[in-house]
Amino acid sequence: MTARASALRPLIAAMPKGGYPLTAVEIERTHGVGNVRMLHLNESPLPPSPKAIAAIAAGAATVNRYPEAASATLAAALAARTGVQPDCMMFGVGSDELLHFCCAATLDAGDGGVLPEPSFPRYKVSTRLMGGVIQPAKLRADGANDPDALLAAIDDRTRLMFVCNPNNPSGGLLGAAELQHLIAGVPDRVLLVLDEAYWEFGMAAGGVDSLPLLRARTGPWVVLRTFSKAYALAGIRVGYALCSSPEVAGTLAKFKNTFSVTNLAYEAALAALEDQAHLTALVGGARAELARLDQGLRALGLSPLPTAANFISADIARPVAPVIEALKAEGILIRDWREPGYETFIRITAGTAEDTDAVLAALRTVLTRNETAG
Ligand SMILES: Cc1ncc(COP(=O)(O)O)c(C=O)c1O
Known part of the structure; x- marks a missing residue:
């Protein structure tokens, strides 16, 4: 050589x-x-909850210390809301970082990542960074991800599938039956990643909670959500992954720098979560x-x-x-x-x-x- x-x-x-x-x-x-x-x-045009702002201000005096590696308090609060246990959860510097970890955790060179197109550009960038093969699936005319096109794009190389719901940049949303059909069709050897960065808006627009549907799946899955959008905390950088098992969460966590998410971010997220x-x-x-x-x-x-x-x-x-x-x-x-x-x-x-x-x-x-x- x-x-x-x-x-x-x-x-x-x-x-x-x-x-x-x-x-x-x-x-x-x-x-x-x-x-x-x-x-x-x-981004949100308006500031986050005053409680989140107060939490950031209160935390400022403690930044001489490294942050917690993972916030047990925030994890417990999210567990109470989602039913996903803290050991199946993981935090990142925005969900951006977490979707990159999903690629890093699944793709060897030449492996396939199925993704909607057009969608969030990071799916392609991170897939390429791993030497992965992009397996695109065109959106439906209404701008939602196309479950049948996504399923049809799977081949022997596929290890990862991104679903963006609601989809960025189109805004299209999949309903329960369509999501169920999609989830049922993804083989167990593929990590199914539902990017729900706009989940809170999707729910207000008549969307469904994907977690009960995903729990019916035997293969691995990850739901990515963020405090950047509906919680108006884009600048503090905190997102989270809800995973099908401690094994999936633990694998993603191997890529995380120990102190990447700051305590200010954890505290702000917790305060924002509590101000519904x-x-x-x-x-x-x-x-x-x-x-x-x-x-x-x-x-x-x-x-x-x-x-x-x-x-x-x-x-x-x-x-x-x-x-x-x-x-x-x-x-x-x-x-x-x-x-x-x-x-x-x-x-x-x-x-x-x-x-x-x-x-x-x-x-x-x-x-x-x-x-x-x-
Ligand atoms: C679909 C989607 N996923 C993930 C992200 C990343 O968001 P963040 O890293 O701020 O959590 C964005 C940001 O615009 C997005 O549109």
């Missing part, structure tokens, strides 16, 4: 370097606008703004996809880059789908009522201007 010339692994070196999402500070600097409207990352009234208000607020966005986009002649998350997507039937740039110039950030076949799709996060007014007004101007220009 010839020695490798480069210190860097060729597989990794050949991968494109992902960029970082735009920040408000950058837009203020490059476009000279203030009050940037951040509608591109599916705040959660309900945030979810309700997002749903109200999505209804207004849906209506406003329809008034512009568009047909937004049905959404069960905290964002809404639509095909604007023209290249999105100039539209995104025009909005950026007004200090409004929205997201393109960036997926072959979906070059004309945009995604807008539910913001405040003022954000909704501003993004609809800006879109009206830019879409009309484009039309007039031919």
